[in-house]
Amino acid sequence: MPRGKRRAADTISDNMDHGQPKRARTSYTSIPTQQSSRRHIRAEDGFSQKRCLTWFQEYTSPDEPETLGPDGMEKFCEDIGVEPENIVMLVLAYKMGATQMGFFSQQEWLKGLTELDCDSAAKMVVKLDYLRSILNDPNSFKSIYRYAYDFAKDSDQRCMDILTAKAMLQLLLGKHWPLYPQFAQFLEQSKYKAINKDQWCNILEFSRTISIDLSNYDIDGAWPVMLDEFVEWLRLQRSQVTSTTSGSS
Missing domain, CATH: 1.10.238.10 (EF-hand)
Incomplete structure (x- = not known):
């Protein structure tokens, strides 16, 4: 607190x-x-x-x-x-x-x-x-995660500012979501200045269901645009690393 x-x-x-x-x-x-x-x-x-x-x-x-x-x-x-x-x-x-x-x-x-x-x-x-x-307990954690959004954001704002959001995501998901470091990096360079509740809730579901290699990610799924952009960004980062590695070998 x-x-x-x-x-x-x-x-x-x-x-x-x-x-x-x-x-x-x-x-x-x-x-x-x-x-x-x-x-x-x-x-x-x-x-x-x-x-x-x-x-x-x-x-x-x-x-x-x-x-x-x-x-x-x-x-x-x-x-x-x-x-x-x-x-x-x-x-x-x-x-x-x-x-x-x-x-x-x-x-x-x-x-x-x-x-x-x-x-x-x-x-x-x-x-x-x-x-x-x-x-x-996964269900209790989900309830606490959702509670944290309204608890941590400014009461007079509809969305959570990005600094608070990143801090709370680190607190809640930092050790249990393998892709969290990449997601935090994505947020750092993104245009997003705030996170709404739909995005907040979907970040948890994404962290629980999408594999680290993104192989089960469906581009036609109902994910928020933020997460579509994260997947696109991460795939680009990985392809650049692969290209660099291949070029130096």
Whole structure:
């Protein structure tokens, strides 16, 4: 959950691969060394809505007591030992039904953490592996992938800007789609400044169904023009490499 939208686009792709950060300053399974009495609550203790709300208020300000904002988000991530750009934070936001990147409302917090039976940092640390495991289910991953589009784009825009889109694609597909590096390169040199929801959803389907050699790609299929152009571009790149190799041998 980045501090802000622009920070997301700048840092996610540097810090993340699918499910695991490239560098983690804090162990995912450790509880912070500076523990309050709240953190001494045993993970097996029953869920308390009152305790959950008290925990939420540790991350809010008197001016906005029902909104956990970017500063509170950083402190929350520090308390549970997770980088803000970790994909597990996207899964948690999905569980909460959060509507804006970098923010949790009190209602969203209660919804998600009641379902997870979490009312303390200690309990959340225990749940992190479960949250990551949700990504291993193809249907759940598809739901989270689609959720990420509306969650990450600017609420007043119909499409996701290309910088945010590339960062989120790196986060979600970077380690699991063999053609992702080529697709990212294609986007870099393309005319596209934004990605719409139809394109976003079809990128996932393309990554799941089209083989790395493009042999099962149907030019008459119902893919968005963006993906037709990607295939044309990639085939051209490969033919140029083949020609260069043949000419030097």
